[in-house]
Amino acid sequence: MESIRYSARRFAEVLGLSPQELTEAETRGVLTRLRAEAPQRTSYTVDDLARARGALGRQPARRPMRKQLFLNFKGGTGKTSVSTSYAFRLAEMGHRVLVIDLDSQGHASKCLGVAGEEAERTLFDAIIKKTPLEQVIVRTGMPGLDLVPSNLTMSTIDLSLMPLAAREFRLRNSMKEIESAYDYAVLDAPPSFGLLNLNALMAAHDLFVPVLADFLSFHGLKLLFETVQSLEEDLEHVLDHIFIVVNAYNATFRIAKEAREALQKHYPEFLLKHVIRQCTKFAQASSEGIPIFAYDAESKGAQDIQAVLDEVRARIGDPVKLKLASGSDEPKPAVGGGVVVPRVKTAAETAR
Numbered sequence: 001m002e003s004i005r006y007s008a009r010r011f012a013e014v015l016g017l018s019p020q021e022l023t024e025a026e027t028r029g030v031l032t033r034l035r036a037e038a039p040q041r042t043s044y045t046v047d048d049l050a051r052a053r054g055a056l057g058r059q060p061a062r063r064p065m066r067k068q069l070f071l072n073f074k075g076g077t078g079k080t081s082v083s084t085s086y087a088f089r090l091a092e093m094g095h096r097v098l099v100i101d102l103d104s105q106g107h108a109s110k111c112l113g114v115a116g117e118e119a120e121r122t123l124f125d126a127i128i129k130k131t132p133l134e135q136v137i138v139r140t141g142m143p144g145l146d147l148v149p150s151n152l153t154m155s156t157i158d159l160s161l162m163p164l165a166a167r168e169f170r171l172r173n174s175m176k177e178i179e180s181a182y183d184y185a186v187l188d189a190p191p192s193f194g195l196l197n198l199n200a201l202m203a204a205h206d207l208f209v210p211v212l213a214d215f216l217s218f219h220g221l222k223l224l225f226e227t228v229q230s231l232e233e234d235l236e237h238v239l240d241h242i243f244i245v246v247n248a249y250n251a252t253f254r255i256a257k258e259a260r261e262a263l264q265k266h267y268p269e270f271l272l273k274h275v276i277r278q279c280t281k282f283a284q285a286s287s288e289g290i291p292i293f294a295y296d297a298e299s300k301g302a303q304d305i306q307a308v309l310d311e312v313r314a315r316i317g318d319p320v321k322l323k324l325a326s327g328s329d330e331p332k333p334a335v336g337g338g339v340v341v342p343r344v345k346t347a348a349e350t351a352r
């Protein structure tokens with residue numbers, strides 16, 4: 001993250017200024033110190049960004065921590081690429097964000113420039129040994145963006161959770177103590193079906209499900225949504241929102257269009273309008289350990305994540321009325337070999 005450089009144009013844009021307003025602030029306004037330190041400046045760092053945001057008083061309003069989980073039991077659908085880019089962008093916008101890497105492969109850590117294998121502690125310590133989460137959190141080098149790293153010690157966590165009391169609630173409980181320190185917690189889940197992911201679901205307000213536009217992804221949703229439904233029945237946890245995000249979309253493939261239409265038909269209340277198009281920059285950015293916004297903010301991938309973020313924020317800020325799929329007398333849609341539509345909170349419930 002320390003290697004990230006913004007051009008003056010992008011720096012102004014991220015701060016919500018025009019290039020002229022930035023120059024103005026640097027010559028006569030509140031950013032004169034920034035300019036004085038580097039009169040010949042051609043680029044800006046992430047620390048410059050944080051300082052400028054502070055000096056300009058352009059921090060977004062603080063909000064109660066919103067826990068957002070990226071999960072799909074299927075691998076390779078973009079959970080890590082999308083969640084880390086999304087989290088980075090929130091931090092770039094001035095929010096306080098904690099990424100929790102739940103996958104023992106540590107890819108989210110890597111995407112944020114942290115070598116998970118070198119981490120002294122992981123979520124394992126927090127939820128199995130009850131080490132305060134604060135002591136597990138590391139800085140990413142991007143101001144406002146912190147991380148609970150992961151490595152192979154996480155691979156036995158499901159087994160270790162098994163005999164513990166309140167085994168489905170350990171993550172939710174361990175997050176309580178850091179609730180006031182962050183606006184968002186972004187959880188990147190492994191593609192597995194087990195106690196850790198159950199913990200993650202129990203902790204989450206919102207569930208993001210990145211899917212590929214193919215029919216395997218479509219069928220994979222059934223198991224996931226059955227699990228979500230059982231959470232309400234067995235553990236009394238109802239999610240605020242579910243967002244299905246079509247990832248790596250290529251509109252020139254007929255199968256992709258058809259799969260998206262099927263999602264639209266069966267999950268209209270969950271499917272996000274914006275898709276994330278296929279974009280090779282995700283892989284390039286992750287190999288450098290920086291998020292796509294820092295690698296190429298103009299890329300299709302970065303633009304699409306921004307569109308998704310905006311759409312989600314509009315939905316969260318102003319909850320739409322969601323159709324009740326269970327607990328009502330309405331028949332469930334009996335299509336495609338059984339589509340499961342879990343219940344999410346209604347607008348009235350969310351407002352409470």
Ligand SMILES: Nc1ncnc2c1ncn2[C@@H]1O[C@H](COP(=O)(O)OP(=O)(O)O)[C@@H](O)[C@H]1O
Nearest residue numbers: 075076077078079080081248277278279282283
């Ligand atoms: N929109 C996209 N376009 C092209 N490649 C993508 C896109 N999103 C993710 N990828 C690539 O797909 C692979 C799997 O993505 P990843 O985020 O690791 O998925 P998951 O975390 O669900 O396993 C990675 O190589 C990643 O670079």
Ligand SMILES: [Mg+2]
Nearest residue numbers: 079080103107
């Ligand atoms: Mg992953």
